[in-house]
Amino acid sequence: MTTRGRSVLALGLVVYVAAWAFGSKPLYPVAAGLILVSVCAWLWLRVVNRPFVAQRRVGPHEQVEGDDVSVRLELDYARRLVPPVATLVERLGRLGEQRQPFRRYGRRLRVEYTLKSVPRGRYVFAEARIELSDPFGLQQATVPLPAPGALLVFPRLVRLDRLFSESGAHALEGRRLLLRRPTGFDLHSVREHEPGESLRMIHWRSTARRGQLMVKELEDAPRDEIAVLLDAAADAVAGSSFDVQVRAAGSILDAYLRRGRRAVLVVNSDRHESCHAASPADRTRALELLAAVEPNGRGPLEALLGEEASPASRALELVVVTARLDRRLVDRLVQRALSRRPVSLVHVSAPTFAGHDHRLEPELLRLQSGGVPVTIVRAGDELKDRLEGAPVTASMHA
Numbered sequence: 001m002t003t004r005g006r007s008v009l010a011l012g013l014v015v016y017v018a019a020w021a022f023g024s025k026p027l028y029p030v031a032a033g034l035i036l037v038s039v040c041a042w043l044w045l046r047v048v049n050r051p052f053v054a055q056r057r058v059g060p061h062e063q064v065e066g067d068d069v070s071v072r073l074e075l076d077y078a079r080r081l082v083p084p085v086a087t088l089v090e091r092l093g094r095l096g097e098q099r100q101p102f103r104r105y106g107r108r109l110r111v112e113y114t115l116k117s118v119p120r121g122r123y124v125f126a127e128a129r130i131e132l133s134d135p136f137g138l139q140q141a142t143v144p145l146p147a148p149g150a151l152l153v154f155p156r157l158v159r160l161d162r163l164f165s166e167s168g169a170h171a172l173e174g175r176r177l178l179l180r181r182p183t184g185f186d187l188h189s190v191r192e193h194e195p196g197e198s199l200r201m202i203h204w205r206s207t208a209r210r211g212q213l214m215v216k217e218l219e220d221a222p223r224d225e226i227a228v229l230l231d232a233a234a235d236a237v238a239g240s241s242f243d244v245q246v247r248a249a250g251s252i253l254d255a256y257l258r259r260g261r262r263a264v265l266v267v268n269s270d271r272h273e274s275c276h277a278a279s280p281a282d283r284t285r286a287l288e289l290l291a292a293v294e295p296n297g298r299g300p301l302e303a304l305l306g307e308e309a310s311p312a313s314r315a316l317e318l319v320v321v322t323a324r325l326d327r328r329l330v331d332r333l334v335q336r337a338l339s340r341r342p343v344s345l346v347h348v349s350a351p352t353f354a355g356h357d358h359r360l361e362p363e364l365l366r367l368q369s370g371g372v373p374v375t376i377v378r379a380g381d382e383l384k385d386r387l388e389g390a391p392v393t394a395s396m397h398a
Helices: 003-022 027-048 168-172 204-210 241-258 281-291 301-305 326-340 350-354 362-369 383-386
Strands: 053-058 069-076 085-094 097-101 104-105 108-115 122-135 140-144 150-154 183-192 215-220 228-232 265-269 273-278 319-321 343-348 374-377
Touching: 003 027, 003 383, 069 273, 069 383, 085 108, 104 301, 104 374, 122 281, 150 241, 204 215, 228 241, 228 301, 228 343, 241 265, 241 281, 241 319, 241 343, 241 383, 265 281, 273 281, 301 319, 301 326, 319 326, 326 362
Parallel strands: 228 265, 228 319, 319 343, 343 374
Antiparallel strands: 053 069, 069 108, 085 097, 085 122, 104 108, 122 140, 122 150, 183 215, 265 273
């Protein structure tokens, strides 16, 4: 019962007592009417408060950041008596609470609303319920709805015809290695050393722990050709800089998938997530990861690259998308380039997204002199132009 319903019922009782105390017969019908309308509203809601069959539809296609998202919910009601007033109430992640009235279409109730210019993200539908009420708002009942899951809004990618790392000396003399399928070896187990076996296969940690020579048993395992490493550092975000990082990583990954290259997306977040992709059909899984990623990484990027089991360090080629640079990361990238393992860097200048000017960073010059292709993305730049453009030269840093 609502506050209005309690007030009407209390007023009916007060009028009835006054009619009895003063012997006023005209007040009896008034008191009876107030009490009766409260009882009828209660009975009506008891009858219509039955389970619904809910059908939800969120937009006709994939949801992309910046677009309007339409949400539609229909309720099939088996009984002839349909609730007179019904309101959908649900909380949609950080978009907040949505409260929308249902419209009646025969024995169906339908609600449609539009979320304007939704940013990238994963929005969980929570606390979804239907509030039923009589026409006078005297009684109210709540019907919980099953959790519909989450709304995924993908990053807005740009279609790249070429990459900044493929120009000049970094273009592998104009050839694209579409058929390269390198393999590597994974550590499968360790066993005792047998006489005559090479000492190169000794697993020194197990040997030290067990006090006897132990050798590695390796199994052949395919390696991804391309690793796109997205740095989700929490301390290197300004304004929309991280969203630009996500768009850059997704666009580069999409470009390689369209060429038929096997790739893996690696995210340096608090969970160190990764997603392998072997064809354009795997693109959706990678986009789902990019839609939900948040800048909450705490570990340094160079530590992830130093892990032998990491997909980023195992890949034949590496593309790093980051907004922070330090000496240890640059050292590792230069070492990789000198060992003839292709690596390139997309540097998103976070200070420019906070209104500051881009400053010269000596570490970027070190990367360029070490043979690492670099491109810089500042606030206001066209992402497509920066990712397709030539590697940054010294004059472009000023």
